Every structure is written in C-alpha cells, then in structure tokens.
Amino acid sequence: MGFAINQLAVPAVLCLIFFLSFSSQYLFLHTLPGALRKQEAIIFNALIALLLVSYYRAVLTDPGRIPVDWFSNVDGDSVVEAKVGPKPRWCRRCQAPKPPRAHHCKICERCIPKMDHHCPWTMNCVSHITFPHFIRFITYAVSAMVCLEYFLYTQIALVWDERHMPSYYGPTGWQLAHIFILMVTNTITLFMLTILWIRSVWCLVANTFTIEGWEIERHDALVRRARVLGGFLDGPDGTRVRVARQEYPYDIGLWQNAVQGMGNSNASLRPSILAWFWPFSASPSMASAIKYEVNDFESPGLAWPPPDPDRMPRPERRFDPNNAFMYDPNRGHLTEMEAFRLRQLEDLKRFNQNESSLRKRQIFHKRYPNGSSNAPDDNNKATPGANEDGEEAWRNSEGERLADFGVDEEVEFYDEEDLPLAELMRRRQALKSQHLEETTHSSF
Numbered sequence: 001m002g003f004a005i006n007q008l009a010v011p012a013v014l015c016l017i018f019f020l021s022f023s024s025q026y027l028f029l030h031t032l033p034g035a036l037r038k039q040e041a042i043i044f045n046a047l048i049a050l051l052l053v054s055y056y057r058a059v060l061t062d063p064g065r066i067p068v069d070w071f072s073n074v075d076g077d078s079v080v081e082a083k084v085g086p087k088p089r090w091c092r093r094c095q096a097p098k099p100p101r102a103h104h105c106k107i108c109e110r111c112i113p114k115m116d117h118h119c120p121w122t123m124n125c126v127s128h129i130t131f132p133h134f135i136r137f138i139t140y141a142v143s144a145m146v147c148l149e150y151f152l153y154t155q156i157a158l159v160w161d162e163r164h165m166p167s168y169y170g171p172t173g174w175q176l177a178h179i180f181i182l183m184v185t186n187t188i189t190l191f192m193l194t195i196l197w198i199r200s201v202w203c204l205v206a207n208t209f210t211i212e213g214w215e216i217e218r219h220d221a222l223v224r225r226a227r228v229l230g231g232f233l234d235g236p237d238g239t240r241v242r243v244a245r246q247e248y249p250y251d252i253g254l255w256q257n258a259v260q261g262m263g264n265s266n267a268s269l270r271p272s273i274l275a276w277f278w279p280f281s282a283s284p285s286m287a288s289a290i291k292y293e294v295n296d297f298e299s300p301g302l303a304w305p306p307p308d309p310d311r312m313p314r315p316e317r318r319f320d321p322n323n324a325f326m327y328d329p330n331r332g333h334l335t336e337m338e339a340f341r342l343r344q345l346e347d348l349k350r351f352n353q354n355e356s357s358l359r360k361r362q363i364f365h366k367r368y369p370n371g372s373s374n375a376p377d378d379n380n381k382a383t384p385g386a387n388e389d390g391e392e393a394w395r396n397s398e399g400e401r402l403a404d405f406g407v408d409e410e411v412e413f414y415d416e417e418d419l420p421l422a423e424l425m426r427r428r429q430a431l432k433s434q435h436l437e438e439t440t441h442s443s444f
Contacts, residue, residue: 009121010059016189017055017141021048024148024182031171031179032158036151044151047144053279054137055122061133061283063125064113066099070290093411099290100304101128101250103211106408113289116209118406125406128289132262135204136279138197145190152183207250207257211405215305216248217396222308235309246306247297256293263288311412 021044029035036044089098094111098104103115105125114128126134156179159171171179203209208216226233226243235241251257262276263284275281294300395401403409 006120006123009123013055013121016185017048017051020148020182020186020189021045021144023178024151027175027178027182028151028155031155031175033154040147040151044144044147047140047147050279051137051140051144054133054140057133057279057283058119058126058130058137059122059124061124061130063108063115063127064129064286064289066094066096066102066111066113067286067290068096070097070099091411093408100292101209101212104408104411105406106403107406113286114209114292115211115407116203116405117211128263129283129286131204131209132276132281132284133279135197135200135262136277138193138200139277140279142190142193142197145186145193148182148186149190152179152186155179156183204261205254205257207252207260208248211402211407212248212250212305214396214400214402214405218308218394219246219306221394222306233309235312241307241309241312243307243309246302246304247295249294249298249302249304250292252293252295260288260292 025036025041025044035041089100090096091098091104091111093104093109096111098111099113101114102111104110105112105115105118107118108125112125112127114131116126116131116134118125119134122134122137124130159176159179199210203213222233222243223245231242231244232240233243252260258276263282401409402412
C-alpha cells in the first residue's frame with residue numbers, strides 16, 4: 001500500500017506534545033525566573049501523563065463493530081426498543097441492519113455506533129465507544145496548555161520588565177526565539193482546542209453528536225423551506241412529502257445525557273464523575289450502543305433523522321399482470337387486449353431485471369445537472385451551474401457537509417433503505433445461513 005500523508009497525523013501530534021511540554025521545561029532551566037517550582041512541575045507533568053494515556057486510548061481503541069446478530073430479537077418486543085421509527089434501517093454497504101444513530105464511515109469502511117466524526121488527528125472514529133477517551137484527551141490537553149500559557153506569560157513578562165538591562169543579563173537570541181515559537185504555537189493550539197472542547201462538552205450534555213447536530217440543522221432548513229411552500233416539498237416521482245418539525249428524540253436531560261456519553265451509570269454521584277476523568281476507565285460496552293433511551297416529545301413511530309425529500313428512495317413499484325388490465329372479454333377486441341398484455345409482461349420482465357436500479361433514486365446532481373438551484377434553502381443560495389455537487393453538497397452554518405465528518409454520503413443519502421419487518425427477517429435469515437456455511441467450510 002502506498003504511503004498516505006494522513007499517516008503522519010499521530011506522529012505530528014506527539015511531536016507537538018513533546019515540543020510544548022518538554023522543550024519548554026528545558027528552556028525554563030536556563031532562563032529566569034528559573035525552573036518550575038516542585039508543585040507546578042508535578043501538576044504540569046501529571047497533566048501531560050494523563051494527556052498521553054488518553055491520546056493513546058483515543059487512537060488505538062476500536063470504535064466499535066455492529067454485531068451481525070444485534071437484531072436477533074427482531075420478531076419480539078425488543079424491536080420497539082432497538083430503534084426509533086416505524087422501520088429498521090438497512091446498510092447496503094455492510095449488508096446488515098443498521099442500529100439507530102449509527103453511520104457508515106467511508107474510512108473505517110463499516111457502520112460506526114453513534115458516530116460523531118472520523119478524527120484525522122487520532123486516525124480513528126469518535127464514536128459511542130471512543131468518545132470518553134477523546135473528550136478526556138482534549139480536556140487534559142487544554143488544561144496542560146493553560147498551565148504552559150501561564151508559565152510562558154510569566155517568562156515573557158520578566159523579559160519585558162528587564163528590557164532596559166544589558167543584553168547579557170537576559171536570555172540569548174536563540175532562547176528568545178524559542179520562547180516566541182512556544183508562545184505562538186501554544187496560543188494558537190490552545191485557542192483551537194478550546195473551541196473543540198466547548199463543542200464536545202456541548203455534544204455531551206445535549207446528547208447531540210456532531211453528525212446529529214448537522215441533521216438537526218438540515219431538518220430546520222427543510223422546515224423553513226416547507227413553511228414557504230405550504231408545508232410540502234417535492235419527493236421522488238413527483239410525490240408530495242409533508243415536512244413538519246420534529247423534536248430531537250435523544251435529549252433525555254443533562255445528567256442522563258452525560259452518563260450515557262461517558263459510559264458510567266454508577267448510582268452515586270461522586271464515583272461516576274471521578275471515573276469520567278480517569279484515563280484508564282473502561283470503554284462503554286457495545287450493548288449500550290445498540291439501543292438508546294428516548295424522550296417522549298414525539299410519537300414513537302417517528303423516525304430520526306426526519307424524512308428528507310431530496311434524499312428519499314423511489315417507492316417500490318408493484319403490479320400484478322393478471323389484474324393490472326381490467327377488460328371485459330364479452331366486449332370483443334381480444335386481439336388488442338392480448339397485445340396489451342404481452343407488452344405488460346415485457347415491461348414486468350424488464351422491471352424484474354432492473355429492480356434494484358429502479359428502486360434506487362438517481363443521485364441529485366444527475367437529476368439536476370445544473371446543481372441545487374431547484375432546491376434552495378437558507379444556507380445554500382445556489383444559482384444554475386454554481387454547485388456541481390448537487391443537493392448532497394448542502395452545508396450547515398459552519399460550512400460543513402457530512403463528508404467532512406467521514407460519513408459515506410452515497411450510503412447515507414442514496415444507498416440506505418427503510419425495510420419492512422418481513423424483508424428484514426428474510427435478509428437476516430440469509431445472513432445467518434451464509435455465516436453458517438462459511439463457518440462449516442472453515443472447519444474442514
């Protein structure tokens with residue numbers, strides 16, 4: 001396999017950590033006001049150790065694999081508990097049922113439970129399993145850099161106060177350059193990580209991961225568009241789809257949201273919170289990634305994310321050739337009737353041969369070559385030919401699309417189905433048979 005530039009991400013992060021944390025302490029040994037005090041050194045290096053352990057786990061912890069038999073009780077009462085919406089979801093790419101809040105990552109090449117995004121700096125998905133390690137990593141990173149910012153400020157303030165002294169009393173030119181580079185690098189990194197930390201904490205307490213925040217904003221845009229057009233938007237094959245506001249179903253309260261996100265549900269308050277900060281805490285289990293508690297703001301039959309008319313699949317076309325043409329043979333014209341029935345049979349044959357392509361809706365920018373000018377909204381004021389990527393290139397207020405989070409857009413938009421229960425059971429049985437055959441062959 002060829003070398004990819006993104007493989008340098010983890011070594012680059014480690015180099016940045018070591019440069020900021022250890023070269024700064026070496027500098028303090030040779031400049032005034034001198035080395036860190038014992039208490040300062042203990043706190044600073046303890047934060048660095050916690051940071052490195054958390055980063056190690058954020059990088060190497062598996063983000064989770066959806067069990068093939070997670071939907072094994074599909075014909076029982078657990079169907080209602082295991083999903084939000086009237087129909088289970090099926091991922092064509094994985095050829096498996098998809099749990100709620102799961103998304104197919106184009107980099108990991110599988111469905112990730114409660115996927116937040118694929119982080120380029122950890123080369124791993126931030127998911128239900130890895131989110132606690134990720135948020136601990138950025139928490140300790142921000143804390144360590146706040147300490148370093150204070151140490152550097154003290155150093156620079158002393159240099160400024162003694163600026164009128166002879167140069168041989170102060171730091172050398174190389175030391176001044178080192179201080180300047182440390183200050184600029186630490187300040188810029190601290191600013192960016194603080195924004196990421198605030199956003200991650202908000203996702204934790206609101207139980208709204210990054211992708212779900214994108215879905216909420218997309219839904220709001222559709223609701224605003226539908227409000228102007230009488231509450232309906234155009235769907236596939238000219239159908240009219242009613243778009244009404246839906247409340248986000250997974251916000252169950254600040255404390256319960258945090259407990260669910262950090263994977264610790266101890267009854268007493270103090271041990272739970274302390275475990276959240278311990279970098280060696282166990283990862284959340286996959287059992288807790290299959291079904292999620294929901295609030296009662298909406299009917300249990302409503303799906304999340306809400307229907308998006310621009311990304312709905314074409315409805316399945318079914319007709320019976322024996323009943324499709326109603327004709328009274330007593331009225332004559334049997335030749336015309338037989339000819340028409342033959343044409344129907346030919347149409348049915350072509351339909352059976354191309355059923356998958358007929359059911360799958362054509363990608364938006366192939367339906368509208370001039371871009372998304374036929375479907376404007378508040379965040380995408382497109383003009384004809386201005387957006388060659390089409391409606392799937394819709395961006396939120398921060399200019400992000402799902403592909404920026406590592407999501408396989410083709411799967412999420414056009415290659416995912418809502419399946420009837422009977423069809424899901426049939427496919428599940430086929431998967432079990434295939435798995436049994438592979439197991440039998442491998443045993444010989």
